[in-house]
Amino acid sequence: MSIERFAGALLLLLGVAAHPLPAQNAAEVDKGRQLFLGMCSRCHGAEGGGGEGPSLNRSLTRATDDQALRTIIQEGIPDRGMPRTRRLSNGELSAMAAYVRSLGRHAEVAGQGNAEKGKAVYQRLGCASCHVIAGQGGILGPELTNIGVRRAPGYLRQAILDPAAVLPRGGTDVPGRGFNEYLPVRIVTREGREVNGLRVNEDSFSIQVRDAGSQLYSFQKADLQKLDKEFGKSLMPDYKTRAADADLDDLVAYLASLGGAK
Amino acid sequence: MRIERLRAWICAGVCLALSGGAVMAQVPYRRIAGAESDPSTWVTYSGNYQAQRFSLLDQINRQNVAQLKPTWMYQMRHPGIVETSPIVVDGVMYLTEPPSTATALDVRTGRPLWTYTPKIPSDVIVIGSPPVNRGVAVLDDLVFFGTVNCHLIALDAKTGIVRWDTMVDDNKKGYYVTSAPLAIDGRIIIGISGAETGIRGFLDAYDPKTGKRLWRTYTVPAPGEPGRETWGGDSWQHGGGSTWVTGSYDPDLHLLYWGTGNPGPDWNDDVRPGDNLYTCSLLAIDPANGKIKWHFQFTPHDVHDWDATEIPVLFDAEVQGRRRKVVSMANRNGFYYLLDRATGEFLTAVPYVKQNWTDGLDAKGRPFARRDADPKAEGTLVYPAITGSANWYSPSYSPKTRLFYHAARQMAGIYFKGDAEYKDGTAYTGGGGDTKNGDEASGAILAWEASSGKLRWEFKLLTPPWAGLLSTAGGLVFGGTEEGNFFALDAENGKPLWQLQLGGRVAANPVSFAIDGKQQVAIAAGSSLFVFGLP
Numbered sequence: 001m002s003i004e005r006f007a008g009a010l011l012l013l014l015g016v017a018a019h020p021l022p023a024q025n026a027a028e029v030d031k032g033r034q035l036f037l038g039m040c041s042r043c044h045g046a047e048g049g050g051g052e053g054p055s056l057n058r059s060l061t062r063a064t065d066d067q068a069l070r071t072i073i074q075e076g077i078p079d080r081g082m083p084r085t086r087r088l089s090n091g092e093l094s095a096m097a098a099y100v101r102s103l104g105r106h107a108e109v110a111g112q113g114n115a116e117k118g119k120a121v122y123q124r125l126g127c128a129s130c131h132v133i134a135g136q137g138g139i140l141g142p143e144l145t146n147i148g149v150r151r152a153p154g155y156l157r158q159a160i161l162d163p164a165a166v167l168p169r170g171g172t173d174v175p176g177r178g179f180n181e182y183l184p185v186r187i188v189t190r191e192g193r194e195v196n197g198l199r200v201n202e203d204s205f206s207i208q209v210r211d212a213g214s215q216l217y218s219f220q221k222a223d224l225q226k227l228d229k230e231f232g233k234s235l236m237p238d239y240k241t242r243a244a245d246a247d248l249d250d251l252v253a254y255l256a257s258l259g260g261a262k
Numbered sequence: 263m264r265i266e267r268l269r270a271w272i273c274a275g276v277c278l279a280l281s282g283g284a285v286m287a288q289v290p291y292r293r294i295a296g297a298e299s300d301p302s303t304w305v306t307y308s309g310n311y312q313a314q315r316f317s318l319l320d321q322i323n324r325q326n327v328a329q330l331k332p333t334w335m336y337q338m339r340h341p342g343i344v345e346t347s348p349i350v351v352d353g354v355m356y357l358t359e360p361p362s363t364a365t366a367l368d369v370r371t372g373r374p375l376w377t378y379t380p381k382i383p384s385d386v387i388v389i390g391s392p393p394v395n396r397g398v399a400v401l402d403d404l405v406f407f408g409t410v411n412c413h414l415i416a417l418d419a420k421t422g423i424v425r426w427d428t429m430v431d432d433n434k435k436g437y438y439v440t441s442a443p444l445a446i447d448g449r450i451i452i453g454i455s456g457a458e459t460g461i462r463g464f465l466d467a468y469d470p471k472t473g474k475r476l477w478r479t480y481t482v483p484a485p486g487e488p489g490r491e492t493w494g495g496d497s498w499q500h501g502g503g504s505t506w507v508t509g510s511y512d513p514d515l516h517l518l519y520w521g522t523g524n525p526g527p528d529w530n531d532d533v534r535p536g537d538n539l540y541t542c543s544l545l546a547i548d549p550a551n552g553k554i555k556w557h558f559q560f561t562p563h564d565v566h567d568w569d570a571t572e573i574p575v576l577f578d579a580e581v582q583g584r585r586r587k588v589v590s591m592a593n594r595n596g597f598y599y600l601l602d603r604a605t606g607e608f609l610t611a612v613p614y615v616k617q618n619w620t621d622g623l624d625a626k627g628r629p630f631a632r633r634d635a636d637p638k639a640e641g642t643l644v645y646p647a648i649t650g651s652a653n654w655y656s657p658s659y660s661p662k663t664r665l666f667y668h669a670a671r672q673m674a675g676i677y678f679k680g681d682a683e684y685k686d687g688t689a690y691t692g693g694g695g696d697t698k699n700g701d702e703a704s705g706a707i708l709a710w711e712a713s714s715g716k717l718r719w720e721f722k723l724l725t726p727p728w729a730g731l732l733s734t735a736g737g738l739v740f741g742g743t744e745e746g747n748f749f750a751l752d753a754e755n756g757k758p759l760w761q762l763q764l765g766g767r768v769a770a771n772p773v774s775f776a777i778d779g780k781q782q783v784a785i786a787a788g789s790s791l792f793v794f795g796l797p
Contacts, residue, residue, distance in 0.1 A: 034639050034640065035639070035680075037640055038638075038639060038640040038641040038676075038678055039641070039678065039696070083696070085694075086678060086680070086691075086693065086694020086695060086696070087389075087458075087689045087691055087694055088680065088694075089680065089681040089682075089683060089689070091681055091683075092680055092681050169700060170700065176700065176725070176745075177699060177700065178698075178699035178700025178701070178702070178703075179700040179701055180700065180701050183701075202724060202745075203724055203743060203745035203746070203747055203763070204722070204723045204724045204725075204743050204745065204747055204749075205747055205749070205758070205761050206763075222758065229701075231701070
């Protein structure tokens with residue numbers, strides 16, 4: 001069953017009337033879909049199901065009305081890593097907004113896991129040794145306080161199973177938009193001292209690194225014998241074999257609930 | 263001095279000024295044309311008319327550059343990106359601040375002498391770039407600069423008082439000015455921005471004394487003019503072809519060299535079949551009357567926004583066995599070009615970054631453009647990115663090393679084709695783009711033999727740069743990074759010799775001059791201007 005048909009069935013089960021779209025609007029939505037595929041799907045998923053960016057087929061808390069939605073499409077949400085779009089014509093902007101709104105008409109597909117149980121899994125697996133939620137936890141990995149509104153469940157699952165496959169791309173000023181965050185680096189100084197850690201920031205002449213013990217280092221690149229940026233690696237262990245499937249579902253449901261996401 | 267004698271002196275000065283302005287003139291044309299004879303000044307945007315951005319000063323050199331210290335700093339009064347390239351002459355630095363302020367500073371201390379901000383309407387239209395300003399021009403006793411509402415203003419160099427204020431064109435249609443004017447003998451040349459709003463581009467010349475327009479040369483031909491056949495239908499009316507980076511000038515050949523911007527709409531080419539002359543071209547123009555003596559189009563029928571508004575650098579060299587007067591350009595489309603500047607003859611071109619939009623160039627320099635690199639609704643991945651492998655910021659040519667230094671942007675873009683509807687003063691772009699930034703992009707300072715394009719050395723940068731270069735007789739190349747490093751490399755081999763973190767993005771061109779006989783190097787970073795010298 002495709003997601004759409006599944007959603008349709010769910011709508012019927014829930015007794016929600018699916019409003020058929022007027023023809024004129026349907027053409028607009030179709031045009032918006034094409035624009036969305038080109039510019040938005042990389043983060044928000046092909047059908048707005050989310051990925052590195054949040055899913056959009058849910059109630060959009062920031063885009064409460066059409067004007068807010070158009071503003072977000074145009075200006076992005078810089079502090080969340082969403083760039084502004086290219087300059088869209090009014091027609092294109094309307095089409096894009098119409099498409100995003102049409103996503104909102106799908107019913108939300110409930111995850112299979114149980115968030116309450118997931119919280120216990122989070123504690124049992126020791127996730128808090130490297131991640132902060134609501135001020136509590138270790139700082140080696142990304143903060144997860146609002147992760148449910150930033151990432152879609154599918155992305156979270158992937159990040160747990162195979163963290164190295166997708167490092168988060170920076171959306172903030174440090175280390176800079178588009179840079180891989182939490183990038184492992186291996187450094188050997190000219191004196192032969194070895195440092196392994198995560199890149200905190202970098203410019204053409206220097207690099208700042210934090211190691212597993214939270215020690216901060218700053219190096220001039222000219223003083224290094226070796227600087228390996230280990231793209232495709234992560235300091236986080238993968239949980240392919242460390243967690244049972246059911247636990248994983250629960251954990252994803254828990255993370256997806258963080259930050260007020262429903 | 264007694265009051266009576268003082269009065270007599272003032273009277274004598276005023277009388278002299280009234281009787282013949284030229285006698286009092288601070289910066290006559292011949293002083294700009296002979297810029298090399300006084301390297302303690304920086305009298306025109308690129309340092310000299312050849313646009314080499316090279317300083318003959320050699321006090322700061324390979325041996326002592328590591329000792330550079332700040333002489334003073336100046337903080338801009340308004341927020342915004344600072345792309346200014348200062349002019350320094352007779353103890354005064356003239357610079358612009360974003361978006362349209364001109365300021366004079368005491369070059370010894372950095373203390374302001376005057377500042378002037380014209381009234382800019384709150385509904386000013388600036389589409390296609392941030393509201394930046396790249397600097398002033400000076401000629402005789404006047405300072406000239408352009409504004410975001412598309413005026414050209416002449417200020418008294420001593421006081422900042424307005425001598426004249428001329429509207430170049432209608433900002434309501436999207437015309438605006440970001441570039442520094444070029445002052446030549448009896449002419450102020452000014453280019454315009456706005457090719458993202460469907461303007462019809464032009465280059466203007468004004469009388470320095472009165473602000474009266476002397477000529478206008480459109481970069482897009484009207485019906486009856488040569489080149490009209492390169493535009494389908496009425497598309498020429500909104501054909502773009504802006505002129506937003508200061509050109510160069512050969513006083514002997516009596517020719518101006520000026521690059522032109524993209525055709526409109528940028529990424530949706532449906533309405534404009536043909537080569538779209540004279541967009542993405544270099545124009546050689548007779549400054550007496552504005553006539554186009556020759557043209558060379560780098561990117562015919564551009565669909566990637568690869569303006570040819572880079573600096574045309576002039577030098578003489580032996581190219582392919584023959585002595586030539588050359589004009590060169592590190593173009594935004596990824597190629598370095600050499601043309602004969604007397605005739606416009608194409609000599610050679612070499613790619614200096616990864617590119618995938620053309621299967622090379624023919625014998626006349628025309629690209630075999632790949633149509634599968636055209637923008638599409640779903641996006642097309644193309645090297646270089648929309649911002650190009652080069653942009654407005656300046657390269658440098660050193661007559662000492664005969665190397666051409668360029669800050670190269672190595673980045674792919676995703677090009678989208680979208681709707682294009684013309685309406686006065688609104689975006690007429692027909693699409694747009696995204697860039698593969700972050701760890702997927704990089705930059706480099708490249709040094710190649712100016713006469714052939716053969717790479718001599720490369721200094722890698724973390725990210726694509728947005729700052730120009732300065733080479734000096736001290737054997738140095740100065741440049742800046744997106745992350746705020748201001749640095750000096752060895753001009754012979756690219757070895758880094760000094761760098762300082764300035765705490766803000768460097769998006770400006772360096773200049774060099776002397777204060778009381780001591781060489782200085784200046785650069786803007788973040789919202790500040792920094793001047794460095796030896797202790």
